[in-house]
Amino acid sequence: MKSSQIRVGIAGLGIAGTEFIANVEKHPNMTVSAAATRDPKRREQFEKDFNANAYETIEAMCASDSIDLIYIATPTELHKEHVFIAAENKKHIIVEKPIATSIEEASSMIEICQKNNVHMLVGHSHxxxxxxxxxxxxxxxxxxxxxxxxxxxxxxxxxxxxxxxxxxxxxxxxxxxxxxxxxxxxxxxxxxxxxxxxxxxxxxxxxxxxxxxxxxxxxxxxxxxxxxxxxxxxxxxxxxxxxxxxxxEGGPVKSNQPYGNSRKQIENTLSLRMKSNKKIVVAINQFPPNGIIQLIILFSV
Amino acid sequence: MKSSQIRVGIAGLGIAGTEFIANVEKHPNMTVSAAATRDPKRREQFEKDFNANAYETIEAMCASDSIDLIYIATPTELHKEHVFIAAENKKHIIVEKPIATSIEEASSMIEICQKNNVHMLVGHSHxxxxxxxxxxxxxxxxxxxxxxxxxxxxxxxxxxxxxxxxxxxxxxxxxxxxxxxxxxxxxxxxxxxxxxxxxxxxxxxxxxxxxxxxxxxxxxxxxxxxxxxxxxxxxxxxxxxxxxxxxxEGGPVKSNQPYGNSRKQIENTLSLRMKSNKKIVVAINQFPPNGIIQLIILFSV
CATH class of the missing domain: 3.30.360.10 (Dihydrodipicolinate Reductase; domain 2)
Structure with a gap:
């Protein structure tokens, strides 16, 4: 690792966190150096993939000196808590949008960063x-x-x-x-x-x-x-x-899925969910005009 | 004239006033019964065309009992004055849009109509x-x-x-x-x-x-x-x-005039106007893509 490298710790290995890792890997001045997740299997996999430490808690990751910057990809309602932990441990911060659900929360997050002299960036940003x-x-x-x-x-x-x-x-x-x-x-x-x-x-x-x-x-x-x-x-x-x-946004629309099937799709999905009442809901939708079959897997709470 | 007929007096025989006459003529319950214009030639023509009185002033037209309703097609800055004359003579009113250039003017016009128990309608309305x-x-x-x-x-x-x-x-x-x-x-x-x-x-x-x-x-x-x-x-x-x-608004656009020539057109027109400095300005514009020649006649003030 070069001395100019920014060592990044990933807080939360959900969709946003996982996608972010790929981008950090491409960046010449950033290295994925740690992750925090409660899921022991994901920690094990992460340590194997990246030859880096995986912590059970964000507190533990921020207390270590293995990272310079924390990417907070946890759910919105946890952003404030995690920004406070990072800032008080003098780690710079990228926090997923939306920053918070109230002006008061957002303001307190900015204040704690200013007080601890760390940068905070809200992303991802189009x-x-x-x-x-x-x-x-x-x-x-x-x-x-x-x-x-x-x-x-x-x-x-x-x-x-x-x-x-x-x-x-x-x-x-x-x-x-x-x-x-x-x-x-x-x-x-x-x-x-x-x-x-x-x-x-x-x-x-x-x-x-x-x-x-x-x-x-x-x-x-x-x-x-x-x-x-x-x-x-x-x-x-x-x-x-x-x-x-x-x-x-991404150039010409390439999808051949006819637009306007969403309500039908979600109705099918919800009705299946109600019937199955299981942890995983699978919905199969066929769109008649072009015969495409789409498989939707929803994880219920 | 049937007794159910509404007798309309046209105040101003410009574009709006003249266009309105054609619509009144089509209406089964309205008759053009008078007009007011300062132009003696237009008064003469109007009296010949409609077998009805043409007055020099709106005061004179409203003082007569030949009309039930006045259509005010005079310039916006005269609307208030003409609404007051009509209302105080107990004539119902259609006034061209915009009604006025200030809330105060518009409010005073509504008040005078309420006080004199006459209806006021702002038109034309899409x-x-x-x-x-x-x-x-x-x-x-x-x-x-x-x-x-x-x-x-x-x-x-x-x-x-x-x-x-x-x-x-x-x-x-x-x-x-x-x-x-x-x-x-x-x-x-x-x-x-x-x-x-x-x-x-x-x-x-x-x-x-x-x-x-x-x-x-x-x-x-x-x-x-x-x-x-x-x-x-x-x-x-x-x-x-x-x-x-x-x-x-009017259905499919049929014009084959390429859109976006307006600025060029007005620049040509204005430059001709500056050169000619006459009462009537004629501008000829040729639109290269399709060779259409457009003749524009502007009446300068």
Whole structure:
């Protein structure tokens, strides 16, 4: 290990944590040096794969001097606790979005980092992705003039796709505003130029069977005078990509799955779940137009 | 004339007034019975065409008992004065949009009508047009559920099309917010269901050469909880019809004029105007892609 290497400890080996490891491995100045998870099998596997220590608790990982930075990929409701542990152990921090579910929690997390002189970054952030960086470059070049107005409109079926219980519980950081809004507002701020001076917004809970925020309508005014609207409707069976010539965030839409089957899909899944009442729910959906069979495995709580 | 006929007096024989006459003529219960214009030639022509009185002043027309209703198609800055004359003469009123350029003016106009027990309607209103009525019918039928959110986005080149001086002077009711917003907000209110309880908005003056509101970004909350956004950008060379599969307010877009020539067109027009400095300006524009030649005649002030 070179001395310029940043040694990263992964807190939580769920989807986000596991995906992050792959990216750290690619980075020339970062090394995965530790992990913390309560699952003994995962600890064993991690130590074998990475020749690095795996700890049972985040406290133990942060107390050691094997890491410089902690990546907090634990559930949203644990972010504050884990940021405090890391900061008080003088570890720099990347914490998964959303940072927290209240301004008070988020502010206390920023304060503890400032007090302990450690950096905290909230990620993952789409602002660092190529299409967004390219948009920013074009704006900064001045070749098309100043940004005056931003209108972001996103209709999709987020709320009706198979979701984990946390994703449908606002108090645990669920719903489209915490989960998707954090990306939408981040990108708009990045392109719009900085700090917001005025906000007017509403959120919608339109289906009490999936009782979390499924939509929002937001009006933002930046300190530089730019105004932006951010609309998100996760109850929709019309996808805004239809309005953008089939081009989505990741380029042309390649999926041949007909859009708008989400509600049916989740209804099948839920009915199977109710019937089986087991730890693992398997739903098989066949989409008639193209005959694709999709296997969905849900882990129930 | 049947006794059930409403006798209409036209105040102002400009474009709006003249267009309105044709519609009154089609209505089974309305008759054009008088007009008021300062132009003696137009009065003569009107009396010949309609076998009805033409007055030099609105006062004189309203003082007579030849009309039940006055259609006020005079410039916006005269609306208040003419509404007062009509109301105090106990004539019902249709006044062209926008009603006025301030809440105070509009309120005083409503008050004088209530005091004199006459009806006042602001028009023309797109809410009475077939596509909007059809949308309202579908909503009221309940077959697709309740309205939850309305997002209206309109990009076009309103500000760069050839315009009259009044249309580019906010104090005279010009700019997209007074001229086009009155339609946009009217339709949204009609479909959204009634009164607005909260507004947050900004307007943009982005080209000081045509110094009036050319854009707005509006967030509205209705008393029934529906939230709406109304975006209008009249500086654009991208038309939102491109996002709606070529379907505009009037059905499929049929024009073969390439979109986005407005700025060039107005620049040609203005440069000709500066050179000629005459009462009538003629601009000839050729659009290279299809060879169409367009003749524009502007009456300067």
């Amino acid at each position: 602002s660092f992705e190529l299409p967004i960086i390219e948009m920013k470059k074009i704006i900064d070049s001045g070749q098309i003039g100043d940004v005056r107005m931003i209108n972001n409109l996103y209709y999709n079926d987020w709320i009706y796709r198979p979701r984990t219980p946390e994703e449908l519980d606002t108090s645990l950081g669920g719903g489209v505003t915490f989960r998707q809004g954090s990306h939408q507002f981040d990108i708009i701020r990045f392109l719009g130029g900085g700090n917001v001076r005025s906000v007017r917004a509403s959120t919608g809970r339109w289906d009490l069977k999936r009782n979390t925020e499924g939509s929002h309508s937001v009006w933002l005014e930046f300190e530089n005078g730019v105004t932006a609207t951010a609309i998100y409707n996760g109850y929709d069976h019309f996808h805004t990509t239809e309005l953008t010539f089939g081009l989505g | 809410s009475f047009e077939l596509p909007i009525i059809e949308m309202k019918k579908i909503i009221d039928s309940g077959q697709i559920g309740d309205v939850r959110m309305i997002n209206n986005l309109y990009y076009n080149d309103w500000i760069y099309r050839p315009r009259t001086p009044e249309e580019l002077d906010t104090s005279l009711g010009g700019g997209v917010t007074f001229r086009q917003g009155s339609h946009q907000f009217d339709i949204i209110r009609f479909l959204g269901g009634g009164n607005v309880r909260s507004v947050r908005a900004s307007t943009g003056r982005w080209d000081l050469k045509r110094n009036t509101e050319g854009s707005h970004s509006v967030w509205l909350e209705f008393e029934n909880g529906v939230t709406a956004t109304a975006i209008y950008n009249g500086y654009d060379h991208f038309h939102t019809t491109e996002l709606t599969f070529g379907l505009g």
